[in-house]
Amino acid sequence: MTDQPSQAAPAVSLAGFQQLIRDMYLEKDVARGVDGTFMWLMEEVGELAGALRNGTHEDRLGEFADVLAWLATIANVAGVDLSEAVTRKYGAGCPGCGQYVCRCADAEKP
């Protein structure tokens, strides 16, 4: 994503989203640091819980977006590449059983 209005429903890459959030907020995010940022993530996680319980589909879209944005923010401050993170952990199948359709016993991921 660049400094342009978004086209209709472009494919959003995880790296592109993390970069968008970096461009938008990094200066403030670094000043606040990981600890201060984590509390904002928690606030948004609480709002997501509320939207899942009582919100509309539109509310849920907004709250999922906010949780992802704060997660990207923390990753930016901590120097973690979210795309690398998910590729390493899930790119070769379930981390438990190694299958692309999980066959772990229920105790593994209930």
Place this chain on the structure above:
Amino acid sequence: MTDQPSQAAPAVSLAGFQQLIRDMYLEKDVARGVDGTFMWLMEEVGELAGALRNGTHEDRLGEFADVLAWLATIANVAGVDLSEAVTRKYGAGCPGCGQYVCRCADAEKP
């Protein structure tokens, strides 16, 4: 992402990751429901906090991936498209000021 071993560092789309998690876990996820799944997200959020405080870079990669995976799981159960969510909320700039580099007053996003 399809049912193949991952190539070296492919671009991960948010939709592709959500689909990967859907293919891997949806049957268990739907059986557990949103409420039960939310507690697993919280557990992973706690592990992320621990990794940010005391973990290695490798630990952090793993915990960010797990939080994203559980978030994708809840989105799958709730019928929310994460890619649509972030595009709607952040695709046209900061939701507060509409700029691609946020110019909100600090009180808006401290």
